[in-house]
Amino acid sequence: MAARAAVEALLRERKLDRTLTTNLPERLQDEAVAPVGTDALDHALSGGVPRGHVSEVVGPSSSGRTSVAWAALAAATLRGESVALIDTFDRFDPPTAHACGMVLSKLLWVRGQAISKTTGAIDPAWLPGVRAVNGPGTFMERVIDRAIKALNLVVQSGVCTMVVIDLIDVPANALRRLPASTWFRIERAIEGSDTAVLILSAIPVARSAGGRSIQLGGDRPHVIWKGHHDRTRRVAGVRGRASIGAARWSDAPSVAIATSIVNVV
Amino acid sequence: MPALVDIARAFTPRFEQVPPHDAKSASWGPRVGSVVLLDAGGLSRLFGTAQELGEHLRDAISKQSPGDTNPRIAMASTQTAAALLALGSPGLTVVMPGKEAIALAPLSIHVLDQFENLSNPHEARGTRHEAPSSAPGTRHEAPSTSGWHHPRSTHQASRRPKRALENRLLEIFTKWGVKTLGALQALSGSEIHERLGERGAYWQSLARGVDARPMVPWVDDIPFEAALELEWPIEGLEPLSFVLARLLEPLAERLERADRGAATIYTSLRLTSRRVFTRTLPLPAPMRDPKTLRTLILLDLESHPPDAPVDTVRVFIEPTPAKVLQWTLLERAQPAVEQVSTLTARLTALMGAGHVGAPALVDTWRPGAFTMADFRSQIADQLPKVDRSIENQSLNLQPAVDQQSAICNLKSALRRFRFPIPARVVVNEGAPVRVQVDRQGFSSGAVAQAAGPWRTSGDWWNTPGPRSNASAPSAALGGSAAWDRDEWDVAMTDGTVYRLVVERGVGQWFLEGVID
Numbered sequence: 001m002a003a004r005a006a007v008e009a010l011l012r013e014r015k016l017d018r019t020l021t022t023n024l025p026e027r028l029q030d031e032a033v034a035p036v037g038t039d040a041l042d043h044a045l046s047g048g049v050p051r052g053h054v055s056e057v058v059g060p061s062s063s064g065r066t067s068v069a070w071a072a073l074a075a076a077t078l079r080g081e082s083v084a085l086i087d088t089f090d091r092f093d094p095p096t097a098h099a100c101g102m103v104l105s106k107l108l109w110v111r112g113q114a115i116s117k118t119t120g121a122i123d124p125a126w127l128p129g130v131r132a133v134n135g136p137g138t139f140m141e142r143v144i145d146r147a148i149k150a151l152n153l154v155v156q157s158g159v160c161t162m163v164v165i166d167l168i169d170v171p172a173n174a175l176r177r178l179p180a181s182t183w184f185r186i187e188r189a190i191e192g193s194d195t196a197v198l199i200l201s202a203i204p205v206a207r208s209a210g211g212r213s214i215q216l217g218g219d220r221p222h223v224i225w226k227g228h229h230d231r232t233r234r235v236a237g238v239r240g241r242a243s244i245g246a247a248r249w250s251d252a253p254s255v256a257i258a259t260s261i262v263n264v265v
Numbered sequence: 266m267p268a269l270v271d272i273a274r275a276f277t278p279r280f281e282q283v284p285p286h287d288a289k290s291a292s293w294g295p296r297v298g299s300v301v302l303l304d305a306g307g308l309s310r311l312f313g314t315a316q317e318l319g320e321h322l323r324d325a326i327s328k329q330s331p332g333d334t335n336p337r338i339a340m341a342s343t344q345t346a347a348a349l350l351a352l353g354s355p356g357l358t359v360v361m362p363g364k365e366a367i368a369l370a371p372l373s374i375h376v377l378d379q380f381e382n383l384s385n386p387h388e389a390r391g392t393r394h395e396a397p398s399s400a401p402g403t404r405h406e407a408p409s410t411s412g413w414h415h416p417r418s419t420h421q422a423s424r425r426p427k428r429a430l431e432n433r434l435l436e437i438f439t440k441w442g443v444k445t446l447g448a449l450q451a452l453s454g455s456e457i458h459e460r461l462g463e464r465g466a467y468w469q470s471l472a473r474g475v476d477a478r479p480m481v482p483w484v485d486d487i488p489f490e491a492a493l494e495l496e497w498p499i500e501g502l503e504p505l506s507f508v509l510a511r512l513l514e515p516l517a518e519r520l521e522r523a524d525r526g527a528a529t530i531y532t533s534l535r536l537t538s539r540r541v542f543t544r545t546l547p548l549p550a551p552m553r554d555p556k557t558l559r560t561l562i563l564l565d566l567e568s569h570p571p572d573a574p575v576d577t578v579r580v581f582i583e584p585t586p587a588k589v590l591q592w593t594l595l596e597r598a599q600p601a602v603e604q605v606s607t608l609t610a611r612l613t614a615l616m617g618a619g620h621v622g623a624p625a626l627v628d629t630w631r632p633g634a635f636t637m638a639d640f641r642s643q644i645a646d647q648l649p650k651v652d653r654s655i656e657n658q659s660l661n662l663q664p665a666v667d668q669q670s671a672i673c674n675l676k677s678a679l680r681r682f683r684f685p686i687p688a689r690v691v692v693n694e695g696a697p698v699r700v701q702v703d704r705q706g707f708s709s710g711a712v713a714q715a716a717g718p719w720r721t722s723g724d725w726w727n728t729p730g731p732r733s734n735a736s737a738p739s740a741a742l743g744g745s746a747a748w749d750r751d752e753w754d755v756a757m758t759d760g761t762v763y764r765l766v767v768e769r770g771v772g773q774w775f776l777e778g779v780i781d
Contacts (some may be wrong), residue, residue, distance in 0.1 A: 014767065040673040061708065066678035066781035082600065087414045087515040093681040093778065094624035094635040100676040104624045108640045110612055111620040114683035150612055157608040159600040168680070168781075169706060221760040225714060230696065235754040237677060237760060238780065259677040261754075 022149040034162055034196045036068065037075030044244045044255040045212055048072075049196045051161070054187050058197040063217030063240050067259045069164050069200045070100050079102035084108040084160040088147040089169045108160055110150045113143050116239040141177075144170055148182055155189045155197060167201040172188040175205055183208075213245035216257060225260075235261055269301045270483070272325045277314070279304035279482045283348065283383050300348050302385055305340065315340040319357045336689050341365055346474030348383075349446070352376050365474030370447025377446070377468055434461065434468055446472040482521065482537060489582040491516050498537045498574035502563055505575065509559045512580045517555040520584060525549025528585035532562050535577035542571040549641050550602035551588045557603040564610040568618070602641075609640055630723050631748065632777070633681050677780050679764065685775035690765065697755055697765060702776060708757040717753035718767075724748065754780070 006014050033048035042048050049055050049072055059065035074097075076083045083106060085138060090111045098104055144167075151165050167175060183206035190197055199205050220241040227233040237260040244253050273280035281302045305318055312318040319340050326336040339350035339358040350358045353372035360368040443449050449472040457465040467477065491512040499505060503765035520526060527548055534542040546565050552558065562580075592598065612621040622637040686707065691699035695716075701709045725747040753765040762780040767773065 038673045038675065044673075061759075061779055062781055063760075064675060064677070064781065066680055067675040070678045071675050090407070090683045091680040091778075092624070093633055093679045095626060095633060096677075096679040096681075097624075098626055100678065104626070105638070105641075107623055108609070108612075109622060109637075110616060133268050145617060149615055153608060153611050153615070157600075157604055159604055159608050171706065200651045217760075223714070223756045223760065223762055225716065227716075233714075235756070235780065238760075238762065242673070257675065258672050259675045259780075262676045 031194070034072065034081075035075055036072045038071065040255050041068070041071075041214075041242070041257075043241075044253045045065040045214075046246075049162070049198060049212060050210050051194045051196045052192055053197055053211040054183060054190070054197045054199065054206060054208040055213065056201065057203060057214045057216070058201055058209050059216030059240075059242075060161050060221075061067070062223075062238055063221050064238060064257045064259045065200060065214075065216050066166075067100075067169070067215065068214055068242070068257070069166075069198055070097055070102065072196075072198060073097075073107065073162060073164060074100055077106040080106070081161040082106050082108065082159055083162040083165070084110065084154045086110045086112070086147050086151050086154065086163065086165040088143060088166050089111040090114040091166060091169065096262065108154070110147075110154070111148075112147050138184065140171070140174060144174055144178070148178070151186065151197075152189070155186055155195055158193060158195065161194050162198065164194050164198045164200055167199060167205065170201065172203055175203065176203065178205075180206075182206075207247075209247050211246070214242050215245060216240055216242045237261055248258070268329045272299045272322070272329055273303050273483075274321065275325065276318075277303050277305070277308060279306075279480070281480050281483055283342075284385075285565055296555070300351060302344050302480060303346060304482070316357075316359050319359055323357055334648040341368070341474065343474050343476045344480055345380075345471055345476050349376050349380055349471070349474065352379050352383075355716055369472060369474050370445060370450060372446045374435065374438055374444055374446060374449060374472075377449075377471055381683070382473065397685075418686070434464060437461065439470075446736050487585050489519060489525075489527075490580065492577060492579035494577045495575065498576050500574045502566060502570070505566070505578070506559060506563055508578050509562055509580070510555065512578065513562075516580065516582055517553045517558065520553040520582065523584065524587050525584035526553045526762040527558060527582045527588040530558060530562060531581040531583070532566070533577075533579040533581070534571050534575045535579075536573035537576055538569055538573040542575075544569060545693075549606055549639060551585050552603050553587070554603050557607055560607050561610050564607075564614045567614050605641065630721065632721065632752075677779045679781050681778040682776055685766070685777060688765065688774045688776050690767075690774040696751055696772075700755065700757065700763070700765065700774075700776075707776065708761045708763075710761050711758055713756045713758050715753055716752035717756040717765075719753075720751050721746070722749035752777070 032052075033046070035042045035048035036045065057065045057068050073083045073085065078101065085107060087109060090113060092109060092111070094104055094109075096109075101252055147165060147167075151163065154160055154163050186197055187208040199207075204213065204215075213233055217240050221238045223238055224234040224236045237258055239256070239258045242255050242257050244255070270280070270282060283300045283302060291390060303322075305315065308317075308318055312321050319338050322338050323336055326333060326338075336356050337351045339347045339354070339360070341347040341350060341358075341360040342362040343365055346360060346369060349369055349372060350360065353369075353376040356628050358368065430562055438444075438449065443452070449469055452469065454466060454469060457469055458674065461468075470477065493508055493512055499508070528551055530546045532544045532546070544562075544565055546561060548561070562648055588602075609621055619637055621640070623640040624635045625638040627634040627636050660775070688703060689701040690697045691701075696715050698712050698715075699710065700712060727747065749769045750766045753767075754762060755765055756762050763778065764776050764777045766777045768775070
């Protein structure tokens with residue numbers, strides 16, 4: 001015990017006491033987090049997604065990963081904050097997002113390029129010969145590169161308090177090829193600000209020291225059906241679990257996630 | 266009078282014409298003269314003492330109008346004293362600071378009436394009866410000089426208006442035997458106020474040379490335009506940025522002085538091919554920061570570059586009153602408009618037009634329809650109330666699940682494939698039982714359970730041709746192509762839930778999205 005006290009005193013003397021686990025607050029200040037809007041998840045996250053840090057939402061298909069990210073965006077827009085979504089492959093569906101409670105006028109939607117087999121379906125602005133497409137690499141790499149550049153621009157501007165980058169459909173090998181400095185740069189850009197960055201992907205990508213990892217789909221997602229007859233049956237929602245991870249957390253709290261289908265018609 | 270204004274401009278940028286030029290041209294007419302007041306502060310290093318400055322002015326006026334050999338010029342420490350002296354005594358008069366009352370004392374009291382008429386030309390016309398005017402003889406002369414009578418004013422003029430007490434000040438003072446400003450100065454201020462009210466006291470303060478209002482400098486009504494002809498044609502945006510900075514900085518300064526912001530920027534580039542390349546940049550809100558304006562122009566030109574080197578650069582700014590925003594302490598501070606505009610312009614240059622903005626819903630039943638609107642940060646945004654009906658719809662799962670407080674209830678997101686992904690689907694008894702997708706990263710195999718079909722169609726009344734794919738981007742953006750399809754929600758064995766659609770016209774299956 002005495003040795004521990006001596007080490008702690010030494011760390012404080014050298015102004016390294018931030019690394020002490022004893023200094024970790026039980027719950028972050030209200031201003032330091034962006035609540036997701038659901039009590040259970042906010043409780044597990046110690047208040048919400050930390051501002052000034054990079055967090056991530058990770059999971060397989062239909063595990064509710066996109067729903068979690070949209071919930072965070074919707075909660076922020078309902079608080080009157082401006083938010084941004086860097087949609088790498090143009091997967092965002094505005095009518096569904098509106099039905100999920102998102103205030104669309106508060107959302108800066110940066111649409112990437114939807115990948116298609118036919119070049120005719122690609123926006124002409126993305127074809128070779130047009131500005132910023134002349135970079136190296138494949139078409140896929142250029143799409144990812146643009147998304148990262150867009151993320152940099154948004155976080156450096158400080159306009160939006162929550163920024164989500166959707167990397168779900170990016171192949172794992174392409175994600176691994178991204179240099180680590182990419183995420184360090186983002187972390188440095190938002191450090192000390194009230195911007196929270198959320199990376200949405202299928203596999204863990206990056207998370208800053210103070211960020212959170214929301215890992216969904218530990219078990220296989222359980223689809224909930226309603227109706228017994230073939231003609232009346234419909235998907236009601238999906239149930240799964242999310243485990244929350246953070247640096248220096250000895251145990252990852254787990255929370256049950258239940259998503260419900262909203263009818264946008 | 267324009268000649269006098271030109272002379273004043275040659276001496277100082279701070280000068281005022283009394284009455285103002287617009288009032289004079291509209292109602293006063295050329296018969297009554299006007300006074301040009303110059304702020305001589307800071308001119309001593311250029312023109313010497315007040316006497317020397319006065320002589321310079323006299324020479325300049327004589328040179329401008331050789332017939333006028335004895336112009337009326339007065340130098341005093343207050344504008345009222347200078348104007349009264351110029352009206353009352355010919356030639357050059359220079360008054361030492363603090364000696365205004367002494368200099369004004371011998372002037373006739375009629376000078377005050379002239380000064381009053383100059384200061385308030387509208388009131389002197391007599392169209393506003395309640396307005397003070399002390400010159401009964403001149404009050405109704407002005408309308409007749411303009412040659413045009415408003416029907417109402419003609420009707421009013423036919424009836425002699427009843428004059429208020431303050432309109433008869435000159436008459437009263439003459440009856441009292443007060444004929445000079447010195448005599449008026451000598452009267453007791455409190456007694457004048459007691460007998461003649463505020464107006465009498467005001468006249469006495471004028472007679473002592475005290476300023477009743479601050480000077481309002483002349484503002485040139487010239488367009489916010491700047492141009493630069495280059496010695497050598499320039500190519501590329503980097504050198505152009507320096508040119509734009511040189512043009513925009515003085516323009517922004519002028520905008521600030523005029524309390525205006527830029528509403529639209531017109532950039533004209535004369536190219537070496539003798540063509541004029543023009544870009545119009547409407548701004549979401551009035552702004553005048555030169556760096557922001559330059560960045561916005563450059564980003565616009567980056568997306569739409571000129572096809573030849575540039576010879577001449579011309580920038581024209583359409584001004585608009587600057588925006589005044591009252592921020593609230595109760596809400597989160599919103600980012601500045603300049604920041605938002607710059608960010609969206611940068612993102613548009615990077616991602617392409619139509620790829621950046623705020624999504625907006627379209628009034629249609631078309632699945633996934635939306636349109637792109639400008640993203641603007643507005644503090645007055647009315648936040649919609651949460652639709653409780655949707656909230657209440659949410660998840661009627663098992664009651665046991667709802668009772669658990671540890672459950673995180675969310676609404677499902679649909680990740681829509683903007684370009685439909687073709688799928689090979691095996692159908693048994695009308696329902697899909699197997700889905701095969703050639704694309705990497707998508708589940709293929711047996712269908713665990715399926716729900717559907719939900720049939721939708723629309724816009725067939727607008728499109729006579731064959732029905733096209735509703736999932737195409739143009740259709741999603743609110744296009745008018747017809748659609749006719751069946752939707753299925755299918756759960757694959759690995760737990761993935763897809764939304765499948767079959768185009769009824771062609772019988773082709775597509776993956777429309779994944780519920781995530």
